[in-house]
Amino acid sequence: xxxxxxxxxxxxxxxxxxxxxxxxxxxxxxxxxxxxxxxxxxxxxxxxxxxxxxxxxxxxxxxxxxxxxxxxxxxxxxxxxxxxxxxxxxxxxxxxxxxxxxxxxxxxxxxxxxxxxxxxxxxxxxxxxxxxxxxxxxxxxxxxxxxxxxxxxxxxxxxxxxxxxxxxxxxxxxxxxxxxxxxxxxxxxxxxxxxxxxxxxxxxxxxxxxxxxxxxxxxxxxxxxxxxxxxxxxxxxxxxxxxxxxxxxxxxxxxxxxxxxxxxxxxxxxxxxxxxxxxxxxxxxxxxxxxxxxxxxxxxxxxxxxxxxxxxxxxxxxxxxxxxxxxxxxxxxxxxxxxxxxxxxxxxxxxxxxxxxxxxxxxxxxxxxxxxxxxxxxxxxxxxxxxxxxxxxxx
Numbered sequence: 001x002x003x004x005x006x007x008x009x010x011x012x013x014x015x016x017x018x019x020x021x022x023x024x025x026x027x028x029x030x031x032x033x034x035x036x037x038x039x040x041x042x043x044x045x046x047x048x049x050x051x052x053x054x055x056x057x058x059x060x061x062x063x064x065x066x067x068x069x070x071x072x073x074x075x076x077x078x079x080x081x082x083x084x085x086x087x088x089x090x091x092x093x094x095x096x097x098x099x100x101x102x103x104x105x106x107x108x109x110x111x112x113x114x115x116x117x118x119x120x121x122x123x124x125x126x127x128x129x130x131x132x133x134x135x136x137x138x139x140x141x142x143x144x145x146x147x148x149x150x151x152x153x154x155x156x157x158x159x160x161x162x163x164x165x166x167x168x169x170x171x172x173x174x175x176x177x178x179x180x181x182x183x184x185x186x187x188x189x190x191x192x193x194x195x196x197x198x199x200x201x202x203x204x205x206x207x208x209x210x211x212x213x214x215x216x217x218x219x220x221x222x223x224x225x226x227x228x229x230x231x232x233x234x235x236x237x238x239x240x241x242x243x244x245x246x247x248x249x250x251x252x253x254x255x256x257x258x259x260x261x262x263x264x265x266x267x268x269x270x271x272x273x274x275x276x277x278x279x280x281x282x283x284x285x286x287x288x289x290x291x292x293x294x295x296x297x298x299x300x301x302x303x304x305x306x307x308x309x310x311x312x313x314x315x316x317x318x319x320x321x322x323x324x325x326x327x328x329x330x331x332x333x334x335x336x337x338x339x340x341x342x343x344x345x346x347x348x349x350x351x352x353x354x355x356x357x358x359x360x361x362x363x364x365x366x367x368x369x370x371x372x373x374x375x376x377x378x379x380x381x382x383x384x385x386x387x388x389x390x391x392x393x394x395x
Contacts (some may be wrong), residue, residue, distance in 0.1 A: 022045070022046030028125055043363055048099065159205055177233075308356070345373040
């Protein structure tokens with residue numbers, strides 16, 4: 001019995017070390033993975049396999065696995081899975097539920113056992129984002145005019161996805177610059193944001209840009225950064241706006257595309273739900289085939305994650321999703337040290353308000369906007385049972 005216990009503990013330690021490194025690799029892979037299939041493969045090798053070899057064989061402990069944050073998230077995902085019975089695709093959805101469950105419970109367990117220096121982790125995220133932004137810009141504009149909307153060569157292919165990913169990089173970089181007392185460090189982080197900010201601007205994606213501005217305003221009120229770095233950043237931003245105004249026609253850039261038919265899509269989806277009480281209550285059901293019929297054509301999703309959730313899983317699914325988000329934000333409101341993760345999640349929700357399908361889906365950019373910060377924030381909010389936390393963000 002003692003021998004078996006030692007073997008189990010040794011296996012857990014090895015898998016813990018594997019998953020800890022894998023966590024770094026997986027989160028940063030959203031910046032460099034060449035495709036969604038490639039990202040899923042990275043997740044499987046770096047996170048899913050080591051945690052699958054540990055978590056099912058341990059005595060369940062809700063506190064070690066993310067507490068009620070994980071419980072409610074998986075309740076929402078479970079209802080989405082259940083809706084597959086009338087949506088017509090249960091097998092595919094069960095795999096997605098398992099992938100999400102391993103991520104949420106696994107990241108909480110890993111950070112319970114091994115603390116992470118979040119400042120270092122997020123700085124590496126910003127630096128890798130800067131490098132990949134430069135590569136994306138160089139590759140795309142080698143064969144396209146400067147006025148073209150930038151498309152990516154990684155998992156973020158469409159211009160909107162490019163804007164969402166690099167908007168997150170800019171947000172994290174600026175928040176880190178506001179948190180440090182070292183002016184030179186803050187200036188270096190600000191400079192590292194420039195390539196990502198350029199990628200965001202060249203994508204001409206208004207949703208991520210608006211979400212970034214609003215969340216930075218919230219962060220400004222919450223973090224109250226030093227006036228020196230703030231002055232430098234404001235001057236740089238004004239200079240950037242001036243350059244953009246000289247290169248691009250701002251009236252066309254901001255208003256020429258209108259709402260991109262989103263208002264009509266939203267209206268049609270809401271009218272369909274109003275016309276069918278059953279659809280309003282439990283939705284059309286989740287399925288791998290996600291097309292929505294509207295008066296202006298067929299679309300893959302409602303271009304609003306929250307509306308898409310309501311359409312596919314009804315008010316039940318939407319309520320569970322909102323409870324999960326509300327519980328996370330309410331629990332994190334008093335933790336100034338958790339501001340980067342909290343604001344990252346809020347930024348993601350802003351982006352998802354004008355794009356994307358249901359939150360419960362396969363791994364793609366939407367994960368970087370919601371499930372990655374949600375999982376990391378939930379893990380950071382849980383009290384550690386081992387050594388005291390050495391980092392400002394995870395304790």
